[in-house]
Amino acid sequence: MRGFRLFVALILAVFAAPAAMAGQDQVQPDVTVSGVIAGKDAQTYREIPFNVPAGVERITVALSYDKSNKTVIDLGVWDPRQFRGWSGGSYDKVTIAASDATPGYLPGPIPAGRWHVQFGVPNARPNSSAAYKVKVYFDRGTATRASAAIANPPLNDRPGWYRGDLHMHDANSDGSCKSQLGRKVPCPLFRTVEAASASGLDFIAVTDHNTVAHFDDLRELQPWFDKMLLIPGVEVTTFRGHTNIFGPSRFVDFRVGTPGVPNLPALQNSIAAAGAIMSINHPASPSGEICMGCGWLWTDTDWSQVTAVEAVNGTHVEGAYAGLGFWYARLNEGKRLTGIGGSDTHDPDGPSRIGRPTTVVYADSLSVPGITAGIKRGNVFIDTEGTRDRLLEMAVVSGGRRAVMGERLRPDATLSMELRLAAVRGAAVEVIANGKALAGLGSTIDSDDARMKVSLDRAQACGWISANVRGKAGLLLIGNPVYIDCR
Numbered sequence: 001m002r003g004f005r006l007f008v009a010l011i012l013a014v015f016a017a018p019a020a021m022a023g024q025d026q027v028q029p030d031v032t033v034s035g036v037i038a039g040k041d042a043q044t045y046r047e048i049p050f051n052v053p054a055g056v057e058r059i060t061v062a063l064s065y066d067k068s069n070k071t072v073i074d075l076g077v078w079d080p081r082q083f084r085g086w087s088g089g090s091y092d093k094v095t096i097a098a099s100d101a102t103p104g105y106l107p108g109p110i111p112a113g114r115w116h117v118q119f120g121v122p123n124a125r126p127n128s129s130a131a132y133k134v135k136v137y138f139d140r141g142t143a144t145r146a147s148a149a150i151a152n153p154p155l156n157d158r159p160g161w162y163r164g165d166l167h168m169h170d171a172n173s174d175g176s177c178k179s180q181l182g183r184k185v186p187c188p189l190f191r192t193v194e195a196a197s198a199s200g201l202d203f204i205a206v207t208d209h210n211t212v213a214h215f216d217d218l219r220e221l222q223p224w225f226d227k228m229l230l231i232p233g234v235e236v237t238t239f240r241g242h243t244n245i246f247g248p249s250r251f252v253d254f255r256v257g258t259p260g261v262p263n264l265p266a267l268q269n270s271i272a273a274a275g276a277i278m279s280i281n282h283p284a285s286p287s288g289e290i291c292m293g294c295g296w297l298w299t300d301t302d303w304s305q306v307t308a309v310e311a312v313n314g315t316h317v318e319g320a321y322a323g324l325g326f327w328y329a330r331l332n333e334g335k336r337l338t339g340i341g342g343s344d345t346h347d348p349d350g351p352s353r354i355g356r357p358t359t360v361v362y363a364d365s366l367s368v369p370g371i372t373a374g375i376k377r378g379n380v381f382i383d384t385e386g387t388r389d390r391l392l393e394m395a396v397v398s399g400g401r402r403a404v405m406g407e408r409l410r411p412d413a414t415l416s417m418e419l420r421l422a423a424v425r426g427a428a429v430e431v432i433a434n435g436k437a438l439a440g441l442g443s444t445i446d447s448d449d450a451r452m453k454v455s456l457d458r459a460q461a462c463g464w465i466s467a468n469v470r471g472k473a474g475l476l477l478i479g480n481p482v483y484i485d486c487r
């Protein structure tokens with residue numbers, strides 16, 4: 001029976017792989033208009049009308065045409081009332097939403113009604129004829145996210161470990177840095193992103209408090225930062241706790257206790273409806289007049305809608321203000337939550353450094369959907385010092401089955417943990433079972449690319465187990481759990 005299942009799994013994998021790679025080809029346009037630009041159209045304008053139904057939150061337009069005879073089509077967009085942008089011959093894909101738009105286009109509400117794509121034709125040779133195709137894609141909340149595939153293709157479509165910082169602030173909330181004259185000023189987003197890029201990170205999430213005003217600038221910066229993914233994020237900041245959300249398609253009303261958001265589950269529903277995942281920030285911080293609502297005080301949390309916990313915030317790795325104990329306590333309650341880290345940098349030139357800690361995510365691609373899905377799956381570890389090369393791969397094997405971090409395993413009588421550890425020579429492995437380090441199982445790592453196998457006691461492992469790496473100064477790497485289901 002097991003052999004048959006494996007065969008089925010392999011078949012599924014073969015069929016699933018091309019579908020996962022397809023992305024752009026899979027998304028069908030809502031409107032397609034084809035036509036021809038002839039020589040007589042030179043130095044004229046042409047309108048391509050299309051109807052936008054109610055409920056559309058983002059419009060993405062893609063233009064392709066035959067350029068072989070030096071025909072040039074300039075591109076612009078009007079909504080039913082007014083101008084929404086012009087990009088001449090610069091872009092063949094443009095996107096417009098309330099929070100952000102392709103540079104040259106104006107973000108703002110998407111009214112239903114008759115929009116049009118505006119062509120200008122600076123050049124078409126006499127007697128020439130150039131076929132064109134305009135495709136228009138509508139995003140309606142999370143039901144369709146055409147923009148992710150069309151306007152934001154992955155920076156890298158290879159699966160692998162990607163290193164990033166999931167928490168920082170800039171001038172769009174309370175981030176600051178030194179001006180030209182050395183004054184403390186609101187820190188421009190560009191300075192923050194540049195500092196992150198200098199850290200060699202693969203991705204960052206910019207998480208200003210309660211606003212989406214930075215999304216438009218992130219969209220402008222992304223083509224220039226074409227090695228580092230810029231994830232739109234928000235630190236949803238309430239009076240009783242802070243939570244980062246990654247990848248929302250729109251503003252999320254944070255005002256818990258007002259009619260539109262009567263309680264925390266209502267906030268969580270709107271986070272999910274915006275297509276974002278939720279991570280509870282610095283949950284063990286004290287809450288009071290120094291930092292109001294910094295600890296997590298909500299008692300009506302819907303844990304099924306929480307993806308992650310910020311186990312490490314800045315340099316708080318262990319001790320009273322660290323989130324590790326809070327995370328482990330929730331895992332001990334049977335919740336499945338990915339432990340992540342975030343620097344919470346408010347000044348890229350200050351003592352807290354972007355990338356310390358770094359969260360390392362195994363993802364299908366370097367894209368917003370790729371990284372958020374990777375965090376959800378939980379094959380993730382935290383590099384507390386934010387190095388570029390430390391690695392913690394962990395799997396639990398039993399009875400021919402193998403589960404990596406974030407996965408569930410039903411064990412046989414015997415089980416063991418397999419580890420691959422890079423760039424941590426001289427440090428020691430700590431095996432954690434249900435929040436406690438197992439005595440006597442630690443061993444010193446004797447190579448820069450070490451592979452180890454640790455036998456585990458079934459009774460101790462039931463629940464969840466993980467592996468951490470400890471150096472002289474403290475925890476260097478914090479792994480995510482494999483869930484051991486002994487029922």
Ligand SMILES: [Zn+2]
Pocket residue numbers: 235242281282294
């Ligand atoms: Zn906070």
Ligand SMILES: [Zn+2]
Pocket residue numbers: 167168169235344
């Ligand atoms: Zn913060």
